[in-house]
Amino acid sequence: MANEDRSVDSVSEATDVVLFDTPVFSEDVARIAAARLPWEQYRNAEILVTGASGMIPMYIVGSLLAVNDAYDLGLHVTGMVRNREKAEQRFGSALKRSDFTLLAGDVIDTKSFEQDFSTIFHGASPARPSLHKSSPVTTLKANTLGTINLLDALVEAGGKSFVLLSSSEVYGAVQGSELIGEDDEGTLQHFAPRASYSEGKRIAETALAAYADEFGIKGLSLRFGHIYGPGMALDDGRVQADFLADVVRGRNVRMMSAGAATRTYTYVADAVEGLFFAHLCGEEQVYNVADPSGNISIRELAQTFAAARPEMKLELNFVNPEDGRSFSPVASLGLDAAKLTALGWSAATGIEAGVSRCVQSFEEGPLIAGRA
Template identity: 35%
Template sequence: MSSGTYWEDLRTASASIPNVDRLRGSRILVTGATGMICSAVVDLLLFLNREFDADITVFVAGRSEADANRRFGGFAADKRFVFVQYDATSNDPAAQSIEVDFIIHGASNANPALYMQHPVETMLANIVGLSAMFDVARAAAAKRVLYVSSSEVYGQKDGTQPYAEQDFGYLDILHQRAGYPSSKRAGESLCVAYGMEYGIDSVIVRPGHIYGPSIRDADNRVSADVTRKALAGEDVVLKSAGAQLRSYCYTLDCASAILTVLLDGDSANAYNISNPHSICTVRELAEAVAHAGGVALRFDVPADATAGVHNLMDNSSLASDKLESLGWKPAFDLQHGVDRMLAVLRESGGRLSL
């Protein structure tokens, strides 16, 4: 394996899933499987196979088999690792004839800059792609579909209290970047609709701001940018004061939460994914990364900052009570998670692969 530290973190994260043994022998289709969040989900499933002989067949759905083989190279030859050609903007997936027990739909454009470049494709992945997965679930008589939504569905509200699952603020549906949160909202409603009309069981997760070693090269979000700077031994630079309040969560905590909700979440319910020990400002995240990297934190705020590209929520902190009521507990607080992230990336030469 390219990183022994990451393998240890997988062991730690797997212990956070209360009823993990119920995954044994199951068939799980994961879309967006090479993305930041769902690649960590696949990592956990493959770890369970390797360490505990869980006999889970993992269908890895994506647009590029080469990308999947590169990301999961040590497992690509395993008979329980099956690549499925899949485009989330299409309603005619190659996955249509697959026999699966569970579907995790995480395929989505989660890069704010790309929302602006490909708003149509962003919306289609969140609605049409999800609908296609429900069609797969109907054909296979799958037990459950899990939809990876977003904390951005909440919109804006006053104050600094974390959002509980029933809290919703204002969302300007005509804003230039509204296609992402609006289509995530629509995707959640689609989950309920498929349950009402076709009896398909589903659950929803709303991750906050996720960081970790599975960042992709094209990711230009603040957490990814400061990580790359620190890894290169360069000063961490913020383009704002960093006052926005966020729920940060290490990728493997996020992955263990997803599998917990998949197994034990209540049908047609949404669950925030948030680490109560990692609710902090963007500046505090940058300070943690700079500390772990042994570099300085500097500010370079441009006069003509393009606010339209960025998350408009000054407060996007999330309450985790509902998730924790399922028995899940996070394993990595902010500084520990950041330290582990940089350690893994150093061991793997800056690019995580299994």
């Protein structure tokens, strides 16, 4: 590892890193800021990013601040979070910047903001699958009431645009083996508590379409596939975070199944660059954000994590030994990003490089202590 003097115990106790203070994050957001995009559209903008301590929203904040450094746009970013103490650890040195403000609050609560925002990036939503099951009401409210509250605030302030961080889960179960396009539809069990997330995102998209039509704001729904990268918490609960936790703690990668299901895995910096392509150049209301070349099986993803540091000689451990001997990929369940690529966007980070950068963020630290 890069920090050879770091103890195993310190890594075992960590669940996250101070993302803003890692070289890998700085490199990523500088690369996004260097993209040939009409950044001038953000001149003197007051921008609100909700759920700001989450992986994708943090990259949005970091990219906007890097853009401000590069082009002196005079923009200001407010990051809204529910847990200020946790967020302060996540943001590190960013808290010292004059063009960034950290704001504690819950999007569920109707709130009057001290400043008027011209653009809102809405990423506040429980993202971990375990929370959708344990806190379905909170999940539903964040995506429905939260979206409507923020739209009301934007309209009242005379704001211009609203970007919703939506999800591929709005498609439900789509039949067939082709990549899923923006016009495809599947079935959802809307009466299940777990649907609080998928149906909540659907309602949020509908609310955005309604407000855009009635009040003339620019509404944009971005349906993200499976995003991974620096900023994932080790206790997130999704497979990519589980695999990362195994590697940074120096243990074999654990497989709960044969890992046949395939998904489009996209490196977070590529996904956020795609977000800005859609917001600054796009004319559609909905875009998929996914890297088609990252369309691999869960097992292939696990193998990539295990191989990220060859010197560690990590292997795959199967809970059911039979899963390790028999493996046949199933049909793809990934997203078609043709509309986004038509704007000039393309993913720049292959799966091996992206996984390596995930591990690198923990090697470089600094770490945030938490439950192992």
